[in-house]
Amino acid sequence: MAMTEKEFLKQARPLAEALLDFGKTEGAKHGVSDVRVAISAGTKQSNSVEKGEVVNVVSGTSFEVTVSLYAARGASISFTKNVRDEAQLKQAMLQNMDALKVVPGGSKKGLLEPDKVFKGPKADLDMYDHTPPTQAELIKYAKDVEAAARAEKGTKAVRSVSVSANDGHYLVLATNGLDISNSSTMYSAGAAVIAEDANGMQIGGESSFARHFNDMAKPTALGAAAGKDAVSKLSPTLPNTGEMPIVLDRDAAEAFFSSVFSAIDGTAIYRGTSFMKDKLGKQVMNSEITIEDDPTIPRGASSGQVDGAGLEMRKVTFVKDGVLEAFNLTLFESRQLGMEPTGREGGETNVRILPGKVSPDELIKDIKEGVYINGFNGGTVDVNNGQHSRQAHGFLIKDGKVTDIAVAGFVVSGNLKDMFMKAQIANDTPSLPSTRHGLAAPTTRIDGLTIAGK
């Protein structure tokens, strides 16, 4: 079922070259100065099991072509079609060439300067699993996950267990000399488990993902963790309403630190709608905190060598010792701000908060009353005014220790500006690539937040 890089390129390269050529020759008659052709394709296979049997098998293919046309006066237009037929695509290009004539100029949208385009050599980030599992192996994995989840004491049912195998491919050619392609595989598995006691039902879960199937979490461990998670949430209570310290586990910390990237997003910065807009070179977080983003990690969930604009992607330290070192910019955003682009056309990649100095236990030990948070659900995180108001769940902290008293349904409120400055971190940042975390963050403590509970 899966497609190899060779099979993809055999189909995509002649089509992309034909469209690029057409864009150049025909475009010249219509005032088109630059053309970019991107083709992506993929296959998907997913299997769900319920009570030891396969219940849902989904498979399919996708293929998509995006053609962008640019005029030298600073105007652009694009379309995306899931069509493979060259004649149909050329027809659509002709329509957009015509439409481009009425698009006003003066925009900073436009291709990267040819001398900045990455020319190689191509690095091997080991993103494609050349020994993929069979469907039978995927199904066995899912069945093992489900069996382990159901074996946990206190579980009532499994809401869903599924495992999926995807492969994705892309090729981008443009008139500025851009010629990049990549193929990758991605395996993922998840279990959602229901536990029940006299006080009602709770749902828990666990998931794993990897570029190579053999790197995935062991299915029995994944299933057991999902079951334990559900059981640990039974009979939740509410914490007291008031001001108290919170400690985020590594999952909740991942959600918290991802807000940094909303706040340093190029569009929010040039629009002036982030409280970080004037903070470059200034202290924005506790000085213990350094945030690195490294796209060059082999088998990383978000690794890549070249971004969609054609810039080489390098490691960027966005925050160093609490000081904001860089914004997260696409090419267009960097032009709007008059700054150098950061090679992040597709946003941040493999982010890691460098470990702090103390253990999680030491971080917690002086908290008399607080909440240990395992995750947030929805809520408001506004990087303009700093509003942070999110529902959370976890366990009570009493006399310096995390108890087994589950809490849920309360709201944690504060201002992100203060939360960034007050965040203290432990030394347990997971390493990357991870089969569990897209963003690797350590256990994090924040004092003085408002809890709305009972």
Added chain:
Amino acid sequence: MAKKSPSTDPFFKNSDLTLEKTKEIVKEGLTGADYGEFYQEITESEALVYDKGEFTTISVGNSKSGFGFRVGKEEKVGYSFSDIFNEAALKGAISETRQVLDGKPVTAKPVSTPLPDVTAELKNPMDPLTLEQKMKKIEEIEKYVRSLDPDIVNVTVQYSSAFKAVHIITADGQSMVDNRPMSTLSISLSIKDKDGKIENGYALAGGREDDCRNVFDTAVYEASAKKALKIGKTLLIAEEAPAGVMDVVLNHGWPAVILHEAIGHGLEGDFNRRNISVYSGKIGQKIAGDEVTVVDQGDMPGERGSLGFDDEGTPTKENVLIEKGVLKGYMQDRQNAQLMGVEPTGNGRRQTYAHTPMPRMTNTYFRAGPHKPEDIIASVKDGIYIEDMGGGQVDITSGKFNMNATLAYRIRNGKLCEPLKGVTLVGDGLTVIKSITMVGNDLKIEKSAGMCGKNGQSVVVSCGQPTVRVSNMTVGGSKKQAPKAP
């Protein structure tokens, strides 16, 4: 009143298959299945974004089409989809999906639901205006928004239209076509005060529209612009919300998203078939007061969540879920209806041809009650009035939900007082529905907003309600002195 069938020709334009041949192959492919169908889709779309005085996105001529074939037997479902529609691809999909049947003995049950006549006329909402006309209109709208207040610092106008045509062939060889046009225009702005503090305001217009001129209408965009400005200006002077347990009054219209999250999701058939919803096993029980009636209705003309038929070919209709406080039924797709021994309700929906259907909401609303909205506000001594809501989430197993308000006011002694920001409402569905103490007489269905996510699939929905009072909700805010719980 069967309408004339529109042609299925567009679906066979670049294929070696004909309708008759496809029907034959589909019929054979569904032999021995309890349920399943051939589903095909053509989507065309365009989007224009005008931001800080320039068009940052001009994406026109987009299209996406493909088909999916599904075969189901009891709990088991095989599904295969492809962007290529020809005989080889269809037969390949069928042989792949039938593997899930494992050669088990055939116990096929006939589809008992009457199927609709083909209805929709295919009409593309983006056709009536040229690209140039749309761009001129957008520039005009941006100028108008800026003219409203000199303190406006950013204006973004986003327009998008989509034409979605759905073709379904069912096991008994019926072929039907539905037209699902959408056109929307949103205005976002940022406004500053004299200290340089910035707040954002946003408003959205349009919805299920088969003519994009309706979203460029002067009265429509002027109303949107004024609404966005009001939100931005109000947030500039708004205070931090208190934290604690309070009485809450929800405005009519979009704040019904709380109904969608806190109650609607828990009434979807798949969760209840597995007995993992807080509403499972409660049919016939009184779970709310007499004023509470909840309906999901997919056949309301012109509403956002409406469909000619659902994505399994079942006609949509009015489904009363809770009547005068008594739980009446769940929303079903074919699979869960069959497994629970009830009829499908027209709620089997999917995001695209690359997704399998499941029970989903359409237009979900509280029916009107007896109270005047002003009397409801006047009844609250100390509480919060939610004028407009953002979005929210629910955990259907525990029933716990959270919602965030975009515009709220404090109510003191029955009067609206200072505006508040950062209001989050949390609770659990069963408790909240019991705590609805007053239902207004001013039902309003939201036309423009509503995207619902479930198991990674997103579908267009709507919701509505009259003004509603909920007692003792948990409000999360960051104001330092938390009020005492009543």
